Amino acid sequence: xxxxxxxxxxxxxxxxxxxxxxxxxxxxxxxxxxxxxxxxxxxxxxxxxxxxxxxxxxxxxxxxxxxxxxxxxxxxxxxxxxxxxxxxxxxxxxxxxxxxxxxxxxxxxxxxxxxxxxxxxxxxxxxxxxxxxxxxxxxxxxxxxxxxxxxxxxxxxxxxxxxxxxxxxxxxxxxxxxxxxxxxxxxxxxxxxxxxxxxxxxxxxxxxxxxxxxxxxxxxxxxxxxxxxxxxxxxxxxxxxxxxxxxxxxxxxxxxxxxxxxxxxxxxxxxxxxxxxxxxxxxxxxxxxxxxxxxxxxxxxxxxxxxxxxxxxxxxxxxxxxxxxxxxxxxxxxxxxxxxxxxxxxxxxxxxxxxxxxxxxxxxxxxxxxxxxxxxxxxxxxxxxxxxxxxxxxxxxxxxxxxxxxxxxxxxxxxxxxxxxxxxxxxxxxxxxxxxxxxxxxx
Numbered sequence: 001x002x003x004x005x006x007x008x009x010x011x012x013x014x015x016x017x018x019x020x021x022x023x024x025x026x027x028x029x030x031x032x033x034x035x036x037x038x039x040x041x042x043x044x045x046x047x048x049x050x051x052x053x054x055x056x057x058x059x060x061x062x063x064x065x066x067x068x069x070x071x072x073x074x075x076x077x078x079x080x081x082x083x084x085x086x087x088x089x090x091x092x093x094x095x096x097x098x099x100x101x102x103x104x105x106x107x108x109x110x111x112x113x114x115x116x117x118x119x120x121x122x123x124x125x126x127x128x129x130x131x132x133x134x135x136x137x138x139x140x141x142x143x144x145x146x147x148x149x150x151x152x153x154x155x156x157x158x159x160x161x162x163x164x165x166x167x168x169x170x171x172x173x174x175x176x177x178x179x180x181x182x183x184x185x186x187x188x189x190x191x192x193x194x195x196x197x198x199x200x201x202x203x204x205x206x207x208x209x210x211x212x213x214x215x216x217x218x219x220x221x222x223x224x225x226x227x228x229x230x231x232x233x234x235x236x237x238x239x240x241x242x243x244x245x246x247x248x249x250x251x252x253x254x255x256x257x258x259x260x261x262x263x264x265x266x267x268x269x270x271x272x273x274x275x276x277x278x279x280x281x282x283x284x285x286x287x288x289x290x291x292x293x294x295x296x297x298x299x300x301x302x303x304x305x306x307x308x309x310x311x312x313x314x315x316x317x318x319x320x321x322x323x324x325x326x327x328x329x330x331x332x333x334x335x336x337x338x339x340x341x342x343x344x345x346x347x348x349x350x351x352x353x354x355x356x357x358x359x360x361x362x363x364x365x366x367x368x369x370x371x372x373x374x375x376x377x378x379x380x381x382x383x384x385x386x387x388x389x390x391x392x393x394x395x396x397x398x399x400x401x402x403x404x405x406x407x408x409x410x411x412x413x414x415x416x417x418x419x420x421x422x423x424x425x426x427x428x429x430x431x432x433x434x435x436x437x438x439x440x441x442x443x
Contacts (some may be wrong), residue, residue, distance in 0.1 A: 041257040057369040073106040074354030076167045082361040086348025094334035095171040102157040104324040109150025110355035111313045116143025122412040123205035149191040171338030192321040199314040203297035207307030216277035225285040243349040262382035270385030273357030275312040290319035306416040343369030
């Protein structure tokens with residue numbers, strides 16, 4: 001709502017659209033300055049960590065996959081690695097390769113969903129993908145085809161595209177045969193072409209010229225663009241084994257969010273995880289076509305503009321398609337499909353790169369394999385303070401805009417992060433409360 005008089009205004013977004021989950025936004029402006037920014041996550045707590053307590057050590061892959069319908073593989077991979085770490089098990093390379101292949105499918109389908117259906121409408125001035133499709137049907141169809149290719153890859157390896165069922169601690173219940181995966185080659189070759197076209201498309205998008213001052217955090221692997229595992233690294237010099245995640249990150253509760261906020265120990269600035277951080281720390285590990293596409297798009301590891309994240313996601317689709325094709329080349333099913341995992345009393349840690357960023361799991365096991373405690377730190381909770389800080393910068397740079405334009409800009413800024421809150425498709429209510437006429441210049 002809009003009030004009158006003075007130079008005070010408050011932007012309130014009751015429910016964010018085109019994000020996975022339920023959240024809102026409050027921005028307060030007083031005397032030409034942003035005095036408060038709150039990304040409200042009001043979705044009820046889901047208590048997955050509590051649900052895991054008392055369960056068997058073999059249960060986390062199936063239970064945590066239900067946390068998200070878009071990135072269930074990420075939860076399964078981090079969960080498996082944490083349990084295996086507790087049990088002192090390392091999977092064989094063929095099993096690891098099959099996990100990487102599965103993860104590639106998730107990256108392709110999740111990134112394609114976000115780029116085409118959630119985020120591109122912001123840059124092209126459409127309220128949503130359906131409206132965009134009226135003018136850009138072929139482009140939207142390309143995005144849907146990409147997403148379908150990713151879904152098909154996940155289903156072929158893990159049984160089904162949503163909440164996969166073939167993943168287990170130690171590997172897989174069953175390894176797909178080479179013949180079963182062979183039809184995916186043509187799909188992925190087409191996906192690679194579509195992904196390259198996606199990079200060219202989004203690299204031409206206009207966005208605010210914004211540079212953030214944040215520590216970027218991502219996994220880094222010695223030889224791969226880190227997806228499945230690696231060391232915990234940052235642009236601030238962090239370089240730790242994953243089991244020291246708790247030494248680097250603390251979580252705190254804030255009144256306006258049902259999700260915890262992550263912060264780096266000894267660094268008051270909000271940090272960032274996700275595509276921009278991965279690219280900054282791992283660009284030299286990209287597959288050749290992805291690296292060339294990034295260069296053609298003008299992307300540089302020094303990029304700190306969150307509005308360019310859509311380009312990084314497109315580059316990562318290229319990388320995932322290339323990676324999947326490379327793994328399929330000469331594929332032989334791992335035999336056995338899983339290594340034996342015997343429980344023991346211990347604590348294990350696992351981390352992988354979900355499409356939205358670093359996802360950490362920790363499990364404490366009793367000697368009989370009962371889960372005594374579980375901790376899950378998703379990327380969105382780590383990025384929440386960073387999102388709020390970015391919103392402050394966006395609003396400060398856009399005080400000359402009227403309420404509708406400024407609110408749209410704020411939503412776009414939030415969608416840079418592809419926050420995984422749950423699934424929403426529309427704005428429910430938008431309320432603007434301020435003193436003074438809409439669009440009035442601030443002193």
